[in-house]
Amino acid sequence: MLPKVNTMLYYHIASSDESEAAVEYKSRIADEEEDGLLIEYPLNEKTGRTKRLYLGDEMSVFFVEADGVKHYFDSHVIGFKEDGVRLVKIMKPDPEKMTRVQRRSFLRVPAELELAVKISGKGRFVCKTDDVGGGGISFLYREPQGLKSEDAIQCWLLLPYKNGSVDHASFTAEVVRIKELESGRRQAMIKFIDISDSERQKIIRYCFERQLEYRNR
The missing domain is CATH 2.40.10.220 (predicted glycosyltransferase like domains)
Structure with missing residues (x-):
């Protein structure tokens, strides 16, 4: 199952700084294109601040279905788009490389x-x-x-x-x-x-x- 428009994504952004790499961000999928997902700028829930992303930034992502099942995948920033607000374009996940985990179970x-x-x-x-x-x-x-x-x-x-x-x-x-x-x-x-x-x-x-x-x- 691929994430859809309005789905909330949660992710860690790759960084050589340990404290930064440990921060979890979230943002909504605003739109979808053939090769990518357009997401809002990531928000750090603890501080309320947005995170600036750059072309090529790598991230570990997951989203949650209504029944609590989590889907994990890797992605990276492939572009940006202006649509009233600035959106970040990330690579769509490959369904074959996504990891699915049932609620209350641990991989x-x-x-x-x-x-x-x-x-x-x-x-x-x-x-x-x-x-x-x-x-x-x-x-x-x-x-x-x-x-x-x-x-x-x-x-x-x-x-x-x-x-x-x-x-x-x-x-x-x-x-x-x-x-x-x-x-x-x-x-x-x-x-x-x-x-x-x-x-x-x-x-x-x-x-x-x-x-x-x-x-x-």
Whole structure:
């Protein structure tokens, strides 16, 4: 499903500045042309200020259907148009490369990211994730760490984005299951039990960038 005129788009604009890349903007689709969508200038909801865009600016975009399903895609600025107000023209998404996510579900992607884990009363260790999602992750580690099912752990996850910026997400999680692998390592599957919306959004953003990267290969 492609977005239609009057649909509200939400997006992050690629930037080498970490704080700028983390800002979410929104704007309405004002018109449609054969090769592009004409959108109003993006608005930062927190500050109420509009964002000036330039030819070639890249963005990660999503829109939401009435039933709560989200559609994610990558786009970039391909031009501008004066129509009473100045509009920005962005590339139409390729339906085959869009990612669709049901309400209350979170995409999981395979990823080897650095994760710091702190177990209450048992110290801390650094390991690598096996997969990452908006509802939880799994990671690989070696004993002895004293980790067991139902443990509550504090975690700090390193998130490198495709624009070159790096961010961290912190959260409290519960160990759901531990599996011993043939390699001698163990795989811990954890679910988030205390994570802010902003921290979860950082992880979700990373997941969708990875998913779009796989689809573009």
